[in-house]
Amino acid sequence: MPESVRGEGAVKAPSAAPPTRSIKPASWLRDTARRPGWLGDLSMLPALVVLIAVLSVLTEGVLTPSNIINVCSQSAVVAIAAIGATFVILTGGIDLSTGSVIGAGGVTAAWVITSTGSVLAGAAAGILAGTAIGLVVGTVAAKLPVVPFAVTLAALYVVSGATTLLSHGKTIAPVPAGFIEFSIDGPGGVPYSVWLAVVLYAVAQTVLTRTAWGRRVLHVGANVEVARISGVHVARTKASVYAVAGLFSAIAGIVLTSGLAGASASMGGPLLLNIVGAVVLGGTSLFGGRGSLLRTAVGVLFLGFVSNGMSLLGLASFDQQIITGAVIFIAASVDGIGRWSRRRS
C-alpha cells in the first residue's frame, strides 16, 4: 500500500497550507517503495523491547544469557510449527490441526526410533507422516467446496484420535540420549533445536520472498480472484500450503519429542493457540496476503518472553492461559483496526 499517495496532502497539494512542522521520519522511511521490506516486518520489535524492559523491572534475571537461551529453546517447537502456520494464514486460511499433527509426527518418529534405533530414519518417517496428513487435509480443504477451518477442525480430532489409538494412549519412550541432547546442548551453548529453528526461518523467508511459489502464496492471499485470472493455480497453491504446514508441524513434533524425551499423541494440542498467536502477534494479517516469516519470528519471541516472564513472576498455569489468550486477542484486534482504518481512508 503506497501510503504516500493516499494522504490528503497528495490530493490538494497546490492549494494546501504549508504543512505544520512536526517530527517526521526521513523520506526514505515514509516511502514504502524505497523503504526496505524487512523494516515493516519488524514493526513488533519496539513492543518486544518494551515487554523485555517491563519484565526486567518486574523480575530478576530476564536479560541474563542463560535466560535468553532458555526462552529461545522453549520457543523452538512453537517457532518451527509457526512457519507452516504463517504460510497457511498468508493464503487467508487457517490450520487448526497443527497441534495433532505435531503429536502424529512425534509419535511416528519416536516409534521408528525406538524400534530401529536410527534417529535419522525416525525423523524421516515423522516428516513423511506429517507431510502426508497435511497434503490430504490441504487437498480436501482446497479442492472441495468446503470451509477450510471445518476441515482442519475435523482433521484435528481424526488425527489425534488415530494417533492415540495407534500409540495405545501411551508415551513412546525411551529415545536415545543423543537425541534428547538435541534440545539441551549445542554449539556455543545454544541447543541444536534453536539453531535448527534459525536455519528453517532463513530458508522459509527466502522461499517466501525469492521463489515463484512464495509469490503465488502471497498473491492468493491478497486476492484470490486476481490470482486466478493471472494464471495462478489457486487450489494447488492452497493445498501445497497445508502440506508445508504438515511438514513443519512434524519437524516441530520431532523437536518436541526430543525435548520431552518421548512422544505422546496429546503433546501438541495445547500449542495451537500459541502457534496461531505467534503468527498474529508478529503482524501477519489473518485475512491473508500480508506478512512474513520475520514477523512471525518476532511474534514467537514476544510470546516466549510473555510466558517466560509469567513463569518468573510465579503465575499459575491457568492464569498464564488467561493472559496469553488476552494478549493474542489484543494483537489480532490491532491488525483488525489497522485494516479497518485503511479501508475507511
Add this chain to the structure above:
Amino acid sequence: MRSASQWCARALRRQPLLPVWLVLVLALSGLYGEFGTVANFRNIAIQASPLIIAAVGATFVIMTAGIDLSVGSMLFLAAAIESSWALASAPAGVVFAAIAATGLLMGLVNGVAVALTRVPALIVTLASMQVFRGAGGHITGQQNIDLPAHLRGIGTSSLLGVPAPVLLAAATALGGVLVFGRTVFGRYLQAVGSNRAAALNAGLPVRAVTIGAYALAGVLAALASLTQTARLGAVQPSIGDGYELTVITAVVLGGTSLFGGRGSITGTVLGALVLTTAQTGLVFSGASPYVFDIVRGGILLVAVIAAGTRWRTLAQALRPAAVS
C-alpha cells in the same frame, strides 16, 4: 391419506437426517439386544440434552456466518462458578441465576469482540476459549468438586416420567424454533447471515443482532453446563474439553450452513441425537473412547463436504438460467 404421505415426503425433504437417525437406531438395536430398551433410549435422551441445548445456541451463532470455538470452555467456566457458589451453600435459585449471568457475560464478551472489532470470530473464540478455561481453572484450582444434593436436582428429578434434562432440552429446542421462525430477531439473523452487506444497507441492526446471537449462545452454554454437571454430580477440570467439535458437528449435520443464513433448529436437534446415538453405539461395541474422536471428526468432514457439494450442484443448475 394422500395428504399424510405428502406431509411425510415434505418432512423427509426438509429433514433428510430423520431416516438416517432411524436407520442408525434400528441397526444398533438389531446388533445389541440391550440397545433397544426403554431404559437405554431414556439414557440417550438424557445424554443428548446438554448437547442439544448448547448446539441450539451455536446454531444462532453459525446462522450469522460466525463460529464459536469457546463453547466447551464456557461450559467449564459456568460449572466452575456453580461449584464456587455451591461451596458457599447458596440456594439453588441464586446459583442458577449466577450461572445464567455468567453465560450471558461470556456470550457478550464474544459477541462484542466479534461485532465491534474486525477480528475473525474464529480467532476471537480461539482466544476466549483459552481465557475462559484459564478463568475456570483459576476458580476450581483444577480440582474435582462434588456438587451438593440441591444442585444435582435437575439431573435426577423428573416430571410425569420425563427426566428434567430432557424437558429443559425440549423447551430450549421449542424456544429456539419459535425465536428462529416467529420473531424479528430470527428474521434478522437470517438476513445478517445470508448477506451482511445487504443487511447493513437495509438498515438492520447488524451489530446488535450479532451480539445477540453470541449472548444467546453463552446463556445456552451455561444452561447446558448446568444440565451436564447435575448429571455428573461434580465439576471436573475436563468438562467441555473438545466439546466445540461435537457442537459444531451437530449443527452442520443438521443442515445449517457454515456460510450462514441457512439453517434449522430441528436439524440441529436431530444432529445432536445422531451423534449421541452413535456415541452410545460405540460404547456398546466396547470401542476405545478415542474412536469417537475419529467418528465425530469423520462425520463433520462428511457433513461439510455434503453441504458444500449441494451448493455446487445448485450453482451449476442455476448458471444456464442466469446466462439466458
